[in-house]
Amino acid sequence: MKTRTLLFASALAFLPQVAAAKAPADARIAALEARLNVLTLDNTRAHDRAAVENLFGRYMTLHNAFRDPEIIPLWVKKGTPDVRAQYSNNGVYTNWDNIMSYHAQRPNPPGKLIYHFLASPIIEVAADGKTAKGMWLMSGLESGLTAPEAAKGAPDFMYEKNVTVDGKKVWMHTVYAKYGVDFIKQDGEWKIWHFHCFEVARAPYGLGWIPFAAAAQDSPFADDLMYFGEDGKPVMMPRPDGPATIRHNPYRTDKGQSLDLKPPVPYRTFSETFAY
Secondary structure (H helix, E strand, C coil), rough: HHHHHHHHHHHHHHHHHHHHHHHHHHHHHHHHHHHHHHHHHHHHHHHHHHHHHHHHHHHHHHHHHHHHCCHHHHHHHCCCCCCEEECCEEEECCCCHHHHHHHCCCCCCCEEEEEEEHHHHHHHHCCCCEEEEEEEEEEEEEEECCCHHHHHHHHHHHHHCCCCEEEEEEEEEEEEEEEEEHHHHHHHHEEEEEEEEEEEEEEEECCCHHHHHHHHHHCHHHHEEECHHHHCCCCEECCCCCCCCCCCCCCCCCCCCCCCCCCCCCCCCCCCCCCE
């Protein structure tokens, strides 16, 4: 009996040592779990950032190739709240059908070339993983041929002076722009939600952007033009659904530049940031 009592007492004395050994192990496990959660979140956000950059790169590739119907699935689905697009200071489009009409299939007549390429992305994925913001700089070419009758619908400053090809007037512009885009994850995939194109400058190839701005900066034509269609006929933008949300500052000879497109900064959830 005495022996059993001694053994029991020894076991009780050992229990605090077991507990003491277990406590650091539990702390290490908790620390490892916390670190694993951080690494998992970082990995997810890195994957999301790459997916957003690929999405907008895919958009521009399809845009350059006039594969407009394939662009529509890159946007949020119809009925998504707060969808919007803005292309100039004339106003913003908030009706999904009006936005998609731009992608209904732009004409691609012979001799037309659109070639935009992207650079300098700044992309931030929200900490909650539900939205993302991105901005890009863009430069490129826009060009084509316009039948003389169709050219009457556009100002002379849009065309190369004294240049014709196959009896048609020539428009070939260098163009510079910036994009601010908000993305949202729908059904596990990133989609374009808010789209804002900030044109910086453009110029007919033989003129340059300063003389072009001097001639065009007070003309509504450049803001209203959607694209040159079949046979080079100018097609104008539809009436906006509302006023411009963020006004941008295209090059003018009588004004300086400003930070019209704010770069995204880290944020937790979309209610804490601004919308493009």
